[in-house]
Amino acid sequence: MKSCIITGAGSGIGREVAIKLSGYNNFDYYALLGRNQEELLRTKLLMKNGEVEIYNIDLIDTSKIADVVSQIISKTNSIDCLLNIAGFTDPQSLLTTTYDSFETTYKVNVFSPFLLIRECVRYMKENGGKILNIASTAGSSPRPGWLSYSSSKAALISMSLTLAEELAEYGIKVYCVSPGRCATKLRVKLAPQEDPRMIMQPEEVAQVIYNLLITDDGCLDGQNIIVRKQVKKQIL
Amino acid sequence: MNTLLFLSGGKGLRTNKNIPKQYISIAGKPMFIHSLEKFDRIEGISEIVIVCEKNYIEYIRNICKQFNIKKKIFFADAGNTRQQSVYNGLKIIRTPSVIIHEAARPFITIEEIENLISIEEANVVFAIKIPFTVLKGGEFIEQILNRDELFNIQLPQKFSVENLLQAHEIAILREQEFTDDSSLLFNNSSMKIKIIEGSSFNIKITNEVDFILADEIHREYFSRR
Secondary structure (H helix, E strand, O other), X not given: OOEEEEEOOOOHHHHHHHHHHHXXXXXXXXXXXXXXXXXXXXXXXXXXXXXEEEEEOOOOOHHHHHHHHHHHHHHHOOOOEEEEOOOOOOOEOHHHOOHHHHHHHHHHHHHHHHHHHHHHHHHHOOOOEEEEXXXXXXXXXXXXXXXXXXHHHHHHHHHHHHHHHHHHHHOEEEEEEEEOOEOOHHHHHHOOOOOHHHOEOHHHHHHXXXXXXXXXXXXXXXXXXXXXXXXXXXXX | OEEEEEXXXXXXXXHOOOOOHHHOEEOOEEHHHHHHHHHHOOOOEEEEEEEEOHHHXXXXXXXXXXXXXXXXXXXXXXOOOHHHHHHHHHOOOOXXXXXXXXXXXXXXXXXXXXXXXXXXXXXXXXXXXXXXXXXXXXXXXXEEOOHHHOEEEEEEEEEEXXXXXXXXXXXXXXXXXOOOHHHHHXXXXXXXXXXXXXXXXXXXXXXXXXXXXXXXXXXXXHOOO
8 A cells, every 4th residue: 555644734735735646646545644633634525536544643742653653554554655744833033932932843843754754764664765844945044033943944954865865775765845935824924914825825835746756766855945936026 | 495694793803992893883873784674675584593792682672673673583692703603593593594694794785685595506605706916924925826716705695504504513523613604614514605796895894994985885885866
């Protein structure tokens, strides 16, 4: 059974990728991970093919991750693809950033991808597979006020590039996609004044991810792939 | 069916490190796990016997668990010599054929292992030509050896367990000590031992310089994307 795990599948890029992949019969089984059950159900309803299961998990609770992976493995016997798409941000300046906020950002953006990758690779290393992490352009060109988010995404970029080297011998390709401004719920927190209709849409990032997962044969893994769309500003 | 007899009893005296060399990291993971991962994927291997010092058993078990090594693993005590270690391992093997490999050769490939197993002969060793001059002597040169007739013998090696165990018992009676099992079998039996071509990447990590080479070999030939 060809299987795919998608975190952050309840909305934004995660939902669009799930819908796109299922539309073309790419996997037999999808595990959708997210913290909002209703949103995950909505994604499931929009998916066309494949068995879909929902795992209602808040990735802040990193202690549950190994258990979720073993539940998935007990059903599928293999994991072919892992998409770490879930993200968290709480933009604050240094002096107003609490330890808890910093820790939560790292738990979702860094620790949970690390744990998911580690648990999945134990099985994926037998037959190879693909891992894709959604970082951000903020990870390589930070802005004031985005300390925890930018630095966590920088960590995720570095983790992706390191693991691409380390896991290559198992036939595992590790991709790192860094979208620029994209109309997601997370972006609203970072730039509440922005008109979401004027920036890149989640479907467009999903198309890039789809191309990497389905058609790339090893030319684009191990790199920080920046996905940006030039959008003309409306003249008032 | 074959058992892998995996030699990990070395004390690492020649590398001047605090821990035995086979437990030192190469390309991010302990040296011994590189080849164990490969053998774990070979259908023709039914189980694994690891010969090691007793105080490393838990460590090895733990690493094997983390790397999801699936084959059944048994442990045998390391002896005072390599020959004793092999003998200790051979005694608990339950299959008719054994593949002997050592933890200090991390760069064996799946294709090479499968090739070794697929060869019909019961006793088979990898060897490579010697590309340099080899002389016999002590303080002064005593004899020139014809390198065209010489081979650098490598591991892994495949043997009939019955043949090799018998040859080991003869060696014990004769108080002989060998540093390699093909030499031991050749000397103490009439069995034919087939030579197949090995690989110069399948180096044995022995000295400091080998660690430098090992990282390079891994980067260029195993981790290349």
